[in-house]
Amino acid sequence: MKNIKEMSFENKAFCLFLCVHLLVWSMIGLIRTVLPTDALEGIYWGSLHDFGTPKHPPFAGWVTYWIYSIFKTDYSVYFVSQAFIVGGFYYIYKLGRIFLDEKSAILSVILLEGCWVYSYITGYYGFNPDVILLFLLPLLTYVFYKCMNEDKKINWVNLGIITGICFLNKYQTALILIPMFIWALMFKKEVFKNKMFYISVIIAFLIFLPHLLWMINYDFFPLMYFEGELGSNSWFNHIKAPFMLLFMQICAVAGTLLIYGLLKFKQKSALKLSKNITKEKTWLLLLFYFFPLIFTMLMVAFGGATRFRWGFEFLYLTPIMLFYFLPANDISKDDFKFVLRFAYSVMLIVFLSLGTLLAVEKNYRSRYPVSQIYSDMNRIWANEYKTPLKYFGGYIEWTLPLTVYGKDHQQIILDTNGYKNPWIDEKDLKKSGIMIIGRDEEHIFDDTKKACPYLDDSYVITPMPYSFKVKNAFGQERQYDIFYHIVPPMD
Secondary structure (H helix, E strand, O other), rough: HHHHOOOHHHHHHHHHHHHHHHHHHHHHHHOOOOOHHHHHHHHHHHOOOOOOOOOOOHHHHHHHHHHHHOOOHHHHHHHHHHHHHHHHHHHHHHHHHHOOOOHHHHHHHHHHHHHHHHHHHHHOOOOOHHHHHHHEEEHHHHHHHHHHHHOOOOHHHHHHHHHHHHHHHHHHHHHHHHHHHHHEEEOOOHHOHHHHHHHHHHHHHHHHHHHHHHHHHOOOOOHHHHHHHHHHOOOHHHHHHHHHHHHHHHHHHHHHHHHHHHHHHHOOOOOOOOOOOOOHHHHHHHHHHHHHHHHHHHHHHHOOOOOOOOOHHHOOOOOHHHHHHOOOOOOOHHHHHHHHHHHHHHHHHHHHHHOOOOOOOOOOHHHOOOHHHHHHHHHHHHHOOOOOOEEEEEEHHHHHHHHHOOOOOOOOOOOOOOOOOOOOOOOHHHOOEEEEOOOOOOHHHHHHHHHHOOOOOOOOOOEEEEEEEEHHHHHHOOEEEEEEEEEEEOO
């Protein structure tokens, strides 16, 4: 208690803010009746105990599966998601202290409540590799800076471990490693003569190596998912995509910019570029912030398509840059409270908006009637065959909840873009049979052929209709009319 009493008002407010954020955004998901698709994918991927997935490296899947297996509750996944966010906040604060005074560093975290990446996105989409990056990227940046300025062996070892884990989580890590390399070439060339630098590289490579070998063994097929996300049939999309990406980045930080602007307005402080900046720190911020954005814009311009969440992981430096390049006047206690009130107001508005959306929407993604559909599909199967239902195929957003929440945890067919499926024994699949669940008759035909490549042209696919209703929190219903098809067990 003595330490708490000795803490300043700003430090106490910061600790309280972290606790409130953790509790508020880990509770929001409980309005749903099923986990978000990203989290369900993670649980299933982790259950495969493999060094790869159809989309990403395996780390996020492992974490999601371990947490869910230990606590066996949806809340544990929401909680660990926000624990990663709060961990990221802590290292953003640590980074802030490198560039800013104590109060500005704390406010650099609090202002991120206005960035919907840290509230709406994580509240709606749950836990995935992007959430882990929201923790790992600030940590990696901080440890990198420590290595460049404090030549301690433990810093280099930590840098290697964190870099390896980052790559084992998502390939996007490369977009922060390139600025690290450029900055070191500009200001710290001596590190390339340091043996610990190479030991750090070896550590990172060894951590990533099992996944790399797995990728080589399976012809790098997860990269085909990313290629498919980028594809476009319209030449105009190649022009539109980078501007859409930039627009989405600005929208994501709009709340942060608004709160900072209000602080400047309250202080009657002009937007003037700071004179107290150094070349090394300036280039670090510029490279780490703008290189991932520019590279991603060029990438989507080449591919012609973008997704609204791309690049959000690299926005963590936004408030630090605001305070560093366009500093506020000396921040009084009243100024601090002013920002804090607005941050909590944004939190409340977004919480109520997202909570209302999740409560009123009649969407299978958040209120899927798992027990009814799981029971019906098993009954339909049992009416035809004495062997148990072992495999599901088709639309993954309808089969994932069945295998994660279902009693028998059937295996599902994951799309491998035509490459060999590492997790399915085709002989066993053929012997056991499979139930395909699709959005419409056309998808049933496509999904059946993808799931069962052993079927010849003479095999007749007969889609059967099935309906289920989704109820929102107020009992209002929406009916979904879908189809299923059974590929029978074959000798």
